[in-house]
Amino acid sequence: MKKTYLQQIKRLLFFSFVFVLFSLNANAQTSESIEKPEKEFKNTIHFNITNPLIFGGKSLIFGYERVLKNNQTFSINIGQAGLPSFNFVNDAEFKSNTILSEGGFHLSGDYRFYLSKLNKYNAPRGVYIGPYISHNTFDKKHSWQYQPDDAASLTTVESDMNIKINQIGFQLGYQFVFWKRFSVDMILIGPGIATYKIKADIGGNLSDEDRQKFLDKLNEALKDKFPGYDGLDLDGEFQKKGTVSTTSFGYRYMIQIGYRF
Structure with missing residues (x-):
């Protein structure tokens, strides 16, 4: 059974928390004073390893973090976003034929207060x-072969999908530094509001009935991939028109590896 997006998030989140707890225990602070490293590196280049694991190898996102004060930084992330495959690929009725085109874009920023x-x-x-x-913007044009149970021949169906997600929220994270130059940055909790x-x-x-059947399957697949989209009351808008615009819960979770300079 394939794991859904949310199941993957929960699993990564669990191991991240365990990792942080062990680190905090091993590096327990004996004084409330802040110690400065021998040499300060104010810049860090990050590479997001979460998106390729969940959304596939076409999601390549890089980040930059800059130290402003002893306990404050800002960071930006930019890169290529990819839309993952859906659960109904190779369904009994809809079978994947060809991906005609795909692409996407990610841009994000945050301001961080490190707790002294x-x-x-x-x-x-x-x-x-x-x-x-x-x-986040996702685009995917896909060709399908559709054969209902009562049909003897195949019908070619093309879907052209665009998803835009804008989100704002508040996050809690932990960043490890190894050998002064290398880092592992983990955003552990990041609830927000998303459009x-x-x-x-x-x-x-396709008949109206078959078209709605495809949109129903697509709608269910989107619920598996995007936290916050699940459970929305769409009032039939998506099934009838193929479009929806709404505001709901969003979530940010990310693990990055970095190099300091």
């Missing part, structure tokens, strides 16, 4: 909190 009373070292090392904002704008155009000789 909890951290032994200056930023960017230790526990941090702060606001964030993000934008979802989703459009799906379906081409092909």
